[in-house]
Amino acid sequence: MARFSTPLAAILAVALAAWGTASAAPHQLHYLSAEELAPASVLPPPPTPGSVLEKAELGALHAIVAASTPERLDQARWDQEHEDPGLFDRTLGIELEKLPATWALLMAVREEAAAAAAAGKAHFHRMRPWGVDPTLSSCEHAPEHQPTNSYPSGHAILGYSAGYVLARLLPGRASDILGRAADYGYSREVCGVHFPSDIEASHALGTLVAAKLLANPAFRAKFDAARLELARAHLAGA
Numbered sequence: 001m002a003r004f005s006t007p008l009a010a011i012l013a014v015a016l017a018a019w020g021t022a023s024a025a026p027h028q029l030h031y032l033s034a035e036e037l038a039p040a041s042v043l044p045p046p047p048t049p050g051s052v053l054e055k056a057e058l059g060a061l062h063a064i065v066a067a068s069t070p071e072r073l074d075q076a077r078w079d080q081e082h083e084d085p086g087l088f089d090r091t092l093g094i095e096l097e098k099l100p101a102t103w104a105l106l107m108a109v110r111e112e113a114a115a116a117a118a119a120g121k122a123h124f125h126r127m128r129p130w131g132v133d134p135t136l137s138s139c140e141h142a143p144e145h146q147p148t149n150s151y152p153s154g155h156a157i158l159g160y161s162a163g164y165v166l167a168r169l170l171p172g173r174a175s176d177i178l179g180r181a182a183d184y185g186y187s188r189e190v191c192g193v194h195f196p197s198d199i200e201a202s203h204a205l206g207t208l209v210a211a212k213l214l215a216n217p218a219f220r221a222k223f224d225a226a227r228l229e230l231a232r233a234h235l236a237g238a
Helices: 008-013 052-067 070-081 085-092 100-124 154-169 171-190 196-214 217-232
Strands: none
Touching (some): 052 171, 052 196, 085 100, 085 171, 100 154, 154 171, 154 196, 171 196
């Protein structure tokens, strides 16, 4: 399967530049500044349309869809319909929405991640796999899935950014949480709505968003409140 040659650590280490106008994204940043998130600077461009790399990715997606069991396809469809922190509920065996401080924290991550994703989509204008090859998709197209907003994936960025923060809150469950984040991103490939390189870009950008948020004092105060809430529920460090 085609993958970026640039290591994730190197992607995250690239110096940040100006993002552009705030109007480029339908979501607003509340904790981070535009200068802290520059998708065009931290992400390499996606494979060129019609290139060998793009064709290889299309071939890989066809293989993924063909090999997916009915159960895995159902999971991918469920994931497509649930773009919120509740994606981790089954993994953890708890309903995160019933923990107000924790839920508010993760929804804040979701908003920042969505703004970063929207900026990346607006800059790169990559055609979705089913736009390149209409025979590919295994999931119904959601109304918001525009043909040219493939890179990066909003779902995957949510999974990786919220997963990173949640793993810091519950270090004893970090492996399960991060595994679920990766599987959630993989669902976008099973659905045929994102290329593998879209998901890699989302991993890089989602991790960057989470790391920047955890270094932000205002966000960190909410993180500490969520950690206290989890401790009182006898979940912290689980």
